[in-house]
Amino acid sequence: MTQSDSDTEDRRGRAPSGPVSTHIPDLIVALVVITICAFLYVNTYWFDSVPSSLAQNVLPTTFPRLVLVVIMAITVFLPFEYARKIERGIDLDEERADRPDMIVWITGVALVGFLLAFPWLGALPALILIAVAMPLMWGERRWKILVPYAALFPLAVYLLFSQVLRVNFPRGAFSSLF
Numbered sequence: 001m002t003q004s005d006s007d008t009e010d011r012r013g014r015a016p017s018g019p020v021s022t023h024i025p026d027l028i029v030a031l032v033v034i035t036i037c038a039f040l041y042v043n044t045y046w047f048d049s050v051p052s053s054l055a056q057n058v059l060p061t062t063f064p065r066l067v068l069v070v071i072m073a074i075t076v077f078l079p080f081e082y083a084r085k086i087e088r089g090i091d092l093d094e095e096r097a098d099r100p101d102m103i104v105w106i107t108g109v110a111l112v113g114f115l116l117a118f119p120w121l122g123a124l125p126a127l128i129l130i131a132v133a134m135p136l137m138w139g140e141r142r143w144k145i146l147v148p149y150a151a152l153f154p155l156a157v158y159l160l161f162s163q164v165l166r167v168n169f170p171r172g173a174f175s176s177l178f
Contacts, residue, residue: 023082023092030078037068037075044068106137122172123162127154 044061085092110133118126131150140146161167 021083022079026082027079030075033075033078034072037072041065041068103138107134110134110137118172119170120173122174123169124154124158125172125174127157130154 041064044064047061082092110130114126114130117129121129128150131154132146135146135149158169162169
């Protein structure tokens with residue numbers, strides 16, 4: 001490797017070491033995530049406005065904006081993680097060399113299916129379905145753990161958002177049961 005090659009980046013996508021070292025692939029991922037978050041944040045400006053007589057403490061735009069800002073803030077640190085891991089003797093590129101297992105893609109498809117089914121099923125049935133399906137897909141077979149999790153976690157999430165935070169969920173096809 002010549003001096004000019006080492007000044008740009010090495011084969012693994014690392015920028016030259018110095019006071020602040022970034023990892024080029026992570027920088028690209030961070031830029032993509034921040035771009036998507038910024039696009040979604042701007043889209044919150046087109047949410048329907050709530051009349052002041054119906055407005056609660058928090059506007060419908062507040063929570064999505066808060067989540068997006070937190071995601072963007074955390075993402076800013078992503079390109080610098082590589083340098084800290086290398087200092088500790090951990091090579092992330094070595095771990096990232098293998099393609100993701102098929103279960104990663106199946107999980108992604110299942111989550112998209114969950115999002116599509118959410119309005120039709122309603123919040124609680126959809127949460128229960130995903131709380132059962134995901135662990136089973138990932139190979140969980142300890143029923144003493146799975147059953148309480150599948151019952152309590154969706155119920156806790158539902159109660160937190162519907163009762164404490166007063167979020168209105170889609171009623172869904174099974175609304176008469178709940």
